[in-house]
Amino acid sequence: MTGRPGMRGIVATDVCKSFGNNLVLDKVSLAVDEGTIFALLGPNGAGKTTIVRILSTLIQADSGDMRIAGHDVVTDPDGVRALIGVTGQFSAVDNLLTGTENLQLMADLRHLSPDAGRRRVAELLEQFDLTDAADNLLSTYSGGMRRRLDLAMTLVGQPRVIFLDEPTTGLDPRSRLTMWEIVRELAAAGVTILLTTQNLDEADQLAGRIAVLDQGRIVAEGTPEELKNRIPGGHVRLQFAGPDSLRQAAGLLPASTADNDRLVLKVPADGTVDSLRQLLDGLHQEGIAAERVSIHTSDLDDVFLAVTGSHVVHGLEAGGSDVESTQEGVAAR
Amino acid sequence: MSTLAYTVSDSRVMLRRNLKHQLRYPSMTLMLIGMPIVLLLLFVYVFGGQLGAGLGVHQGRGAYLDYVVPGLMLVTVAAAVQGTSIMVAMDMTGGIIDRFRTMAIARASVLTGHVLGSFIQTLAAMGILIGVAFALGFRSAGGALAWLAVLGLLALIAFAWIWLAVALGLAAKSVETASNTPMILFLLVFLSSGFVRTNTMPVGLRQFAEYQPFSPMVDTVRGLLTGAPVGDHAIVAIAWSIGIAIASYLWAIRLYNRRRAADPT
Ligand SMILES: Nc1ncnc2c1ncn2[C@@H]1O[C@H](COP(=O)(O)OP(=O)(O)O)[C@@H](O)[C@H]1O
Ligand SMILES: [Mg+2]
Numbered sequence: 001m002t003g004r005p006g007m008r009g010i011v012a013t014d015v016c017k018s019f020g021n022n023l024v025l026d027k028v029s030l031a032v033d034e035g036t037i038f039a040l041l042g043p044n045g046a047g048k049t050t051i052v053r054i055l056s057t058l059i060q061a062d063s064g065d066m067r068i069a070g071h072d073v074v075t076d077p078d079g080v081r082a083l084i085g086v087t088g089q090f091s092a093v094d095n096l097l098t099g100t101e102n103l104q105l106m107a108d109l110r111h112l113s114p115d116a117g118r119r120r121v122a123e124l125l126e127q128f129d130l131t132d133a134a135d136n137l138l139s140t141y142s143g144g145m146r147r148r149l150d151l152a153m154t155l156v157g158q159p160r161v162i163f164l165d166e167p168t169t170g171l172d173p174r175s176r177l178t179m180w181e182i183v184r185e186l187a188a189a190g191v192t193i194l195l196t197t198q199n200l201d202e203a204d205q206l207a208g209r210i211a212v213l214d215q216g217r218i219v220a221e222g223t224p225e226e227l228k229n230r231i232p233g234g235h236v237r238l239q240f241a242g243p244d245s246l247r248q249a250a251g252l253l254p255a256s257t258a259d260n261d262r263l264v265l266k267v268p269a270d271g272t273v274d275s276l277r278q279l280l281d282g283l284h285q286e287g288i289a290a291e292r293v294s295i296h297t298s299d300l301d302d303v304f305l306a307v308t309g310s311h312v313v314h315g316l317e318a319g320g321s322d323v324e325s326t327q328e329g330v331a332a333r
Numbered sequence: 334m335s336t337l338a339y340t341v342s343d344s345r346v347m348l349r350r351n352l353k354h355q356l357r358y359p360s361m362t363l364m365l366i367g368m369p370i371v372l373l374l375l376f377v378y379v380f381g382g383q384l385g386a387g388l389g390v391h392q393g394r395g396a397y398l399d400y401v402v403p404g405l406m407l408v409t410v411a412a413a414v415q416g417t418s419i420m421v422a423m424d425m426t427g428g429i430i431d432r433f434r435t436m437a438i439a440r441a442s443v444l445t446g447h448v449l450g451s452f453i454q455t456l457a458a459m460g461i462l463i464g465v466a467f468a469l470g471f472r473s474a475g476g477a478l479a480w481l482a483v484l485g486l487l488a489l490i491a492f493a494w495i496w497l498a499v500a501l502g503l504a505a506k507s508v509e510t511a512s513n514t515p516m517i518l519f520l521l522v523f524l525s526s527g528f529v530r531t532n533t534m535p536v537g538l539r540q541f542a543e544y545q546p547f548s549p550m551v552d553t554v555r556g557l558l559t560g561a562p563v564g565d566h567a568i569v570a571i572a573w574s575i576g577i578a579i580a581s582y583l584w585a586i587r588l589y590n591r592r593r594a595a596d597p598t
Contacts, residue, residue, distance in 0.1 A: 056435045081437040092432035094350070096357040108346040109438050111339065137357070153432065 007034040008067070009161050009192025010055065015064030017050055024050050025061070026216040032194055032209075034069075034160075037187045039207035040196040041303070046213040048196035049089050052165045055194070056086045068161050069192075085159030087151050089166050089196075093138055099125065099149055100134045103156060110157035124152040128182070144175035151182065162186065164195040168202060180206060200303060204228070212307055220307040231306045236279060238265040239292040248288045253279075271297060340439040347446025348453075354420060355454060365416045366458040369409040370465055376401050376528065377469060384529065395470055402466045403554040404527025407547055409462050410491045411518040413455040414498035421447050421502025422511030444589060447502075448495055455491045474560035483557045486570065490550055493574040494518060496581035503588035527551045546573035 010032040017025040024047045032038040042048050053059045055066055057077040066073035068080045086092075094102050103124055107117030125131045128148040133141065141149065147167070154162060164183070168176040183206055187193055197203050203210045204224045212220040212227070220227060240246040240263045249265050250258045256267040269275050276295070283290060355362045376384070377398050385397030424430055424443065433443055475483070498515055505511035524538070525531075525547035531539050542548055549569040556563035 058431060058434055078437050081435055084435060086432065086435040088428065088431055090428050092428035094429050095427070096354045097350070101353070105346065105350060106436075109343060109433075109436055111342065157436075 008032065009034040009036070009069055010038070010194055011065075011067045012051070012055060013065040015051065015054060015066060016062045017047075017054060017059075018062055024216050025054075028064075028213070028216070028218055030194075030211055030218065030221075032192055034192050035187060035190040036208045037183065037193045037195065037206050039203035039210045040194065040213055041198070041200065041203045041210055042196070042213035043198060045215075047216040048213060049165055051213075052086070052088070052163045052194070052196060056084055056163050057081055058086075083160050085154035085157065085162045087154045087162070087164050087167060089169070091146050091150050093146060093150055093153065095138045098135050098137055099130050099141070099145075102138070102149060102153055106153045106156035112156075120156055124155060128152045129178070144171055144178075147171060147175065147179070151179070155186075159191070161192045162194070164193065166196055166198065169198065176202075212303055214307075220303070227303065231302045234269055234271045234295065234297045236267045236269045236276065237294045237296060238267065238283075238290040239263060239294075240265065241289065241291050245288050245290070248286065249283060249290070252282065252286055252288065266296075269295070271295060336439075340442065343439040343442035344445040344449070347442045348449045349446075351420065351446045351450030352453065355416075355450065361416055361419065362454065365412045365454070366461060368412045369405050369458065369462050372408055373401070373405050373462065373465060373469070376405070387529075387533070398466070398469060398471050399473075399559065400555070401528060402463075402471050403551045403558060404522060404525070405462060405466075406459060406487060406554060407490070407522050407525075407527060407551055408519070409458045410455055410487070410494055411515070411522050413451060413458055413491070414494045414518065415512060415515040416454065417447060417451040417495050417498035418502035418505065418511040418515045419508060420451075421499050422505045422508045425503060426508060441586075444499055444585060447499055448492075451495045451498070452488075452491060455495070456488075459487060459491075473558045475558045479557040479560065483554050486550070486553060486557075486567075486574075489571065489574045489578075493576075493578035493581065496578050496585060500581045500585035500588060503585055521545055521547050522551075525551055526555075546570075546577065549573065 008031055010030070012031075013029050015025050015028045016023070028047070028051055030038065030040070040048050040051065050059070054061045055068065055073060057073055057080055060074070069083050071079040071083065073080050094105065097105065100121060103121040104117060107120055110117075112120060125134050128151070130145060130149060130152065133145060138146065138149070147170075151164070151167065167183070168179050171179060180202070183193060183195065195206065207224065209222065210224055210227055211218045220230065238249060240249065243260065243263065246258055246260065246263050246265060250256055253265070253267050256265050258265050267279060269279070276293075280290075280293070377394060381394040381397040381401075385393045385395070385400075388396050388400060391399075421444075424447070430443070473480070497518075501514045502511045505514065524542050525545060526542065527547065531542040531548065534542055549566045550573070552566040553563045553570045555561070556566060
């Protein structure tokens, strides 16, 4: 089954929420089609968890209209709860029970028949690669296993709409890929998914639409392609030994921008090997020696820079500054 | 299924979860069940000779055993509800409560599970205490009817203090606080007619002891077990229990709903 085209799994209109004097959500609106993945991208403190908690009936908004598959979150919370599954930012598992018991608890609370419950539990243990650890207490589980169990518990009742609040934060790369695979399969099966993340790549990989949330406001929204078109592409950073070679190189590469204090030249580049070779060959032919070269790919900070005009000030998971997000640094002489 | 059937089913599931927790946390469960037994031995064999000498007509260690068992029955309740507070606070500060709140389950079932689980634990602890007391030579003049009345009253009392403990567990900001606050109940049992006659206490303390809820509770149980007339102690004890149960229940529900409206983080 896939989602009925055009049917809305989640609609939020002008949602506002303050904690005391702190306006945390400022007229946030979003709409997620059935059977699609929608990513809410934003740094720490942007309000991601707050909107998830509001949409999943945990806390009340100050104003706004929220509907899950047509059910009003405010007037029909139980109708909403029967449809949704939530995997919060922090693990929501019972640490004094085993993996099986945790899942069985969910099956019982979803009122599955004993047979159906047992089948579903076994199925999920298998799907989430937890069968071996099924009868161990959670105190023996790793972070990745705990996260997988958390999501498995969410899926016991086969919810039609799922909220995933930073599902891969803190996971190792392999567990992250596993999680992505599971999320894709769910959407393919027709489940509507709202996920939050601090990671542009994750949003890009998974979501059909992305909204960028900054200090409680949605500052950009669109398909990954639309958003990426608004971000300046990647660039190559060249580090020089002295101001002379920097000046020479800058003269040779008119599209570049020079940072005279740090002796760094930023050259727009598309990240292909050919363009890098051309760049380095060009410098070599002119006899200009660069000390170091590094390649910078677009990240969340670029999105923020592009749509808000300012850098992300809060701590970002993958680091926001140029230097930290530099990938595949190559030394060249 | 009807709403009622769902409520019953969800509460049963939560009760099973609570009993599993008790088994998975054996150190606490054993401590709570064992403490009254240790106190029983302490009070009978260490203090009992001397305390028994001051009892009046029937004197001695054996007489003191008969005298102190009702007090220890209430110690048993006070100990068990300490576990209730801890369990509730652990639940509320842990992440799983948020999961429950996003699920279409009977709202009160989380609390009902705790209350029923603690109730069963209290009954078990009470059974063990009574067994040990008999083994040590405790004898009761009360007949079957008196025992039935004792168990009924203890059940009502346990129910009242358990709801108070649930509220205290909900009100606590941390598990540590939740394990400390119910200590007051413990102290109250010692400041009642549970261990010594209140007329041996200094005036101010004595007035306090006579007017706090544990004294009429102890006196009623003691009267029933010794076959002495209980007078209006019974009415006072029952009134206290019902009052505490209702007030605590309302307080607990309010706290539970408030935690739902606000944000626990
Ligand atoms: N219960 C609360 N009380 C007061 N402030 C809160 C509460 N929950 C969140 N906030 C504030 O709301 C803002 C958004 O928080 P949150 O939604 O958790 O952001 P994110 O999930 O994007 O990191 C932050 O400034 C945070 O301090
Ligand atoms: Mg968050």
